[in-house]
Amino acid sequence: MKRLGLIVNPVAGLGGRVGLKGSDGEKVQQRARALGAVAPAPTRAAQALERLRPAAGEFELFTYPMEMGEAVARACGFEPIVIGEIASGKTTAADTQRAAREMMAQGVALLLFAGGDGTARDIYDAVGEGLPVLGIPTGVKMHSAVFGTRPESAGELALLFLREKAGLREAEVMDIDEEALRRGEVRARLYGYLRIPFERPLVQGLKAPSSPGEREAMRAIAADVAEEMEGGVAYILGPGTTTRAIASHLGLPKTLLGVDVIRDREVVALDVNEAHLLCLLEEGPARVIVTPVGGQGYLFGRGNQPISPAVLRRLGRENILVVSTAQKLQALGGRPLLVDTGDSEVDLWLCGYYRVITGYRERTIYRVSC
């Protein structure tokens, strides 16, 4: 029988309702409680579990003691297999990480966790891409793309995955500096990728064929970009799975989180910083290829900071190529792509319509806003 892991971060989301922009660190949690905060994690985890309830006989539920999963699982009518030990009321990031490692050792097919960006980071540190996971959105910050859109949809997706009706895709884990966020600055970097279930359309009628899988879509984009590449031009590839697909298509390595440069189908440099890019721009013509990062649709200023305002000024707008799967654009629900480079003049100049490369010989005109 398949095994499902459940980890609830009991303090995730504690700071949100009381305006603390996060819940990382014991001091903040104390302050949040003093302000009357109640953690939403158990309620939201229960909303997800409700969707799994009718299929309770199809899998074994593994979870951690008490507030880290056991309590909510029992409240929802499950009889979970409880592993590990905790000091109730004093759990920390280390508990989340230990729990994730132990679940992986138990051979769970999927790890469902209730938390926010910080929890996603902890899970990533513990299991990396070794284990399919899915976040029940609970935290204050949701810049990572590893969460279901709502607790219920996380539950549904988990069920589909257990029934082998969902595929897997890589999704971004974002790292936001909470201290900076409380001062009103968003400093995000791409922290890593977790593998999450990916729902294909549930049912297709004759007139509603499913869109091709995301991997095929990325390959189509890569084929298009590769075909249009010009000799002697340095191509600066931003982070992301779509840009990585371009490098793979050319048979080249690509750092998933870094900014890399290729020219004439060869690697010039991997994981460059801003200074390095500015030097490269002195050498000859260059273009940058970026894809929206994370669930928010940020084009610049989240996770690709080496492509700085100075670099963008030097490149000019005509040398910015935007690539994105059609699915990623659709997931924005009509919201524009965003830029937040830290230089408001550059942001303004980046705004407007772009020809986003969405497939082989396919473009979508999409608006970028700041």
Add this chain to the structure above:
Amino acid sequence: MSEDITRHRYVDGKPRLRRFHQARWDEPILFELSRPGQRGILVPQVEPEIRAEVGDILATLPAGMRRREPPALPELSQPQVVRHYFRLAQETLGTDLNIDVGQGTCTMKYSPKVHEALARSPKVTELHPLQDESTVQGILEILYRFEQIMKEISGMDRFSFQPRAGSAAIYTMASMIRAYHASRGEGEQRDEIITTIFSHPSDAACARTAGFKVITLYPDEDGYPDLEALKAAVSDRTAGLMITNPEDTGIFNPRIAEFVRVVHEAGGLCAYDQANANGTLGVTRAREAGFDMCHFNLHKTFSSPHGCGGPGGGATGVTKELERFLPVPLVSFDGQRYYLDYDRPDSIGKVAPWYGVVPVIVRAYAWAMSLGAEGLREVAEIAVLNNNYLMQKVLQIPGVSAPYAKGKRRIEQVRYSWQALYEETGVHSEEIGLRAADFGVHYWTSHHPWIVPEPCTLEPTESYSKEELDEYAAILAYVAQEAREDPEKLHTAPHNSTIHRIDHSPLDDPARWAMTWRAYRRKVAEAQRPEENAS
């Protein structure tokens, strides 16, 4: 007091939901019913005298055309075949059974049975496309006269009925756009077709098939086609614009004339996908909006049945300037006789054999003639009235909305969203449709991509009465209420239908999909040899 049985399905003027259960026959497929030696008709042996006179009739066929072995057809008796198809027919929710407003974008309407009789008349069915023109003047006259009607409806100057479906017509338009630019020496340069995300997906797909790059526009914040995005898209690489209007949301593009102007100024042509013209017949014309070409689906607006995906009719019209690019042959009249005109050197050639699907054209011609010009306009008026009446009823149901163009009416269809109901109950649009089937009506979500979340598209054409629309809305209201009170009932629907749920995943899997019996047998055999596959 006894119930008025003529009104037994209505209480206080409101529809009572139908108690319905579909037939379920658990019927195998025809090949599985086959038994060696079963047969339909035993053709008697030819008398010896005749055989002696005629000889071996098969010997007159060229050797290459003769089968070495008989075809692997299923072996069944005639009544077995009749029963098989009658059973299958009972297991559908076809247009002759249900209030068919749920298949939005498809313009489901009643095809008068008398037109069916015309199309099935031996005068039509016994024709052969290779007959001499002098012997088929009647059908050529129908093709010619129907062309005159289509010219009047669209304002275009010449039509071809050769394309056999909407997508074939769109492909024909894309091919003519290419031929036009090639004739001006810009064929290589102008390789981009612009469309909108809410145009019919065939516009993008057929342009791609014809070799163009496709540029898709997202709507502006109000859901209208985005003029600024169009301006950002056009260039000296623009070959043309291929769009639907009203779009699949039922929203009419109020800036359509500007769209056409912007594309023309960039040197592109404008093709109007009027597959579904049900809301604009006799009201607006492609000509006045400035389009260079357009097409109509005779199997939608012009009442010919869809027939399970075909055969259809994609009537394609162009302006005088583009007439020379139309497929060959065209049907012409020299004042005395009708003839097939093949002398068209700039034509894109043939897009299908012969002259179009003649029975479809006969039905469409009969439909247009029976209504007349005023009747065609009335079709549009009633269709729009029906749609806005149904929208009013549907939007009273908590949990559903009509995204974009808030507070505005729609033309002939509406793309609704059940997102609010989904968030409240966890019930998906698809499940609403599966449950609606329990009350004997068909319901469809929408084309992908689902820009509108949890979508459904309803298109009540002129064929449906107020009472039928009331019944359809009452079913949706009941099902939405049930989603709140008993969501499991929807998660497990349908309950009164032929088949509970079908696993659609093989449709995405080349190793498991099978379009023919032969492919099915091969793939089953392959699946049963895991060791071999693994090695």
